Amino acid sequence: MKKIPxxxxxPILLRVSLLQLASVTTAIVPLQPQEEKIxxxxxxxxxxxxxxxxxxxxxxxxILELKVIANTVNxxxxxxxxxxxxxxxxxxxxxxxxxxxxxxxxxxxxxxxxVDLFRAEREATLxxxxxxxxxxxxxxxxxxxxxxxxxxxxxxxxKVLVNKS
Numbered sequence: 001m002k003k004i005p006x007x008x009x010x011p012i013l014l015r016v017s018l019l020q021l022a023s024v025t026t027a028i029v030p031l032q033p034q035e036e037k038i039x040x041x042x043x044x045x046x047x048x049x050x051x052x053x054x055x056x057x058x059x060x061x062x063i064l065e066l067k068v069i070a071n072t073v074n075x076x077x078x079x080x081x082x083x084x085x086x087x088x089x090x091x092x093x094x095x096x097x098x099x100x101x102x103x104x105x106x107x108x109x110x111x112x113x114x115v116d117l118f119r120a121e122r123e124a125t126l127x128x129x130x131x132x133x134x135x136x137x138x139x140x141x142x143x144x145x146x147x148x149x150x151x152x153x154x155x156x157x158x159k160v161l162v163n164k165s
Contacts, residue, residue: 045108049100049102049108052098052099052100052110053099053100056097056098056099056113059097060097060113060115063095063097063115063117064115064117064120066090067090067092067117070088070089070090073089074088074089074090092117092118094114095114095115095117096112096113096114096115097112097113097115098110098111098112098113099111099112099113
C-alpha cells in the first residue's frame with residue numbers, strides 16, 4: 001500500500017507559519033500609563049455643581065413619575081394590594097430638591113428649588129379653557145353667518161311677496 005500524503009495539513013501549517021511570522025515581526029507595544037488629566041479645584045467645583053443640579057433634575061422627574069403612577073393606581077383601583085375604601089393612595093405636600101445657583105460674583109449658593117407637582121394639571125386646565133373659548137367663538141361666528149344668510153333669504157322672500165300682491 002502506498003501512503004498518500006495528507007494535503008489538508010499543508011495549508012494549515014502554512015497558515016500557522018504565516019501567523020507565527022506575523023506575530024514575530026510585529027512587536028507588542030508595552031503598556032504605558034495614561035497621562036492623568038489634572039483638574040484644578042475650581043473646575044472640580046463647577047463639575048460638582050453641574051452634577052448636583054443634574055441629579056436634582058432626575059430626582060424631580062422621579063417625583064413627578066411617582067405622582068403619575070399614584071394617580072393611575074387611584075383611577076384603576078383593580079390592584080388587590082390597596083383597599084378600595086382607601087382614598088387617595090398618595091398625599092402631596094410642598095416638595096423641593098437641592099439646587100446650586102451661581103451668583104454674579106462667581107460664588108455659589110446651595111439652595112432648594114420647589115417642585116411644582118400640579119403644573120401639568122394647571123396647564124391641562126388652561127388648555128381646555130382656551131379650546132372651549134375657541135369653540136364658543138367658532139360656534140358664535142357660524143351662528144352669525146347662518147343668521148345673516150337666513151335674514152337675507154327672508155328679505156328676498158318678503159320682497160317677492162310684496163311685489164306679487
